[in-house]
Amino acid sequence: MTDTIIIGGGSGMGLALARTLLAQGTDVTIVGRSADRLAKARTELERPGHGRIGTITADMGREEDVAELFARVEKVEHVVVTAADATGVYGPTADLATATARTLIETKLLGAWLVAKYAAGRVTGSITYTSGINAYRPNGANTIMAAANGALASLAYGLAIELAPVRVNVVSPGWVDTPIWDQLAMDKQAAFAELAERLPARRVGAPDDIAQAFSALMHNGFITGTVLHVDGGHRIT
Template structure:
């Protein structure tokens, strides 16, 4: 039994969420594909943890891994899914390899579906997925990522009915300063500065912003079947 399980908790927004939940004295299990990253995350989190921290290596794109994960945890109150694999997924559709597109769908959509499937009888409180601003604002170079993120809303709506009273929601971040930007081959700081000037919030998001949104949804027992946009007003830009 654990209070919360974070799939993708070894880095970025997932790691920030783990830090936030541990500060709330919750017992947290972080799940990821990289044993080295999980070990580093556990070492970092343990330095200030108020709750118990555990790690499990699993790939949510593989059903056997997801089944074993939920069999191991037995009972968990809250599950958050922040895992994403967008390597090679950005660019014009003619230039994106099919394998890269499949990896996005396997992690973001099919993996999310597998979590819902194997959560039955194991999760007692909530499941929260992570979408993104490109679900609403595709730019011609992120089509498969936008499609997978957009589909998460429909998945959550269906699961909120099917898994009730377990609550199922989606957090949809805007631009957040995480290491994933370093994979995109762009001038991150210049892009951040340009967007920050235009956003109503006048800044780029932080992993802690997203962690606080997850915590709010987990705590509020009357939120289900909802997409919560945490994007600094990005959807309002013209």
């Protein structure tokens, strides 16, 4: 049996979770679209005395890739999805290309559904998805991302019933310092500093903060159909 598959494990929050689990002796397979990024992550993660690390190149927005991924796995205890592509999705709805919106939905929402479709019968413990603060605090320039992230909660509620006793949950991060920010045309450090002043936690998140949240949902057998908010208090400010 494979211990954990992390789709999107080559960078950011997924990479942090892989590092955490491997240090605990868990065997982890990281999945992503970029073979080069996966190879770099594997080199970084391999450590004597830690769990075994494997890599698989796949695009969760492509049904054939997801089907092939799970066809290679007889059983897996946990599946975590952190993959995201925010390229071009921010801005007024009137200015957003429809093709860009479709690509986001195909990856973020339909891709999540495809993971459940093909993991069913193979996953034994849990599936955990990643949404985000914009589902709960939209700002007028992230509407399609907010919609996709918000829909993941409803997907998890339905799958928690359909796939039971496999548990299905969602982690909803706030602003986290990950490479995804490099895709956005903004002064990241200035934005982080401004937000940190308003957050009750007085800082933006780190990938390890989110890794700890994933681990909690994966290993608590009485949590299912739940959205865990890890946002430094962003929803209440």
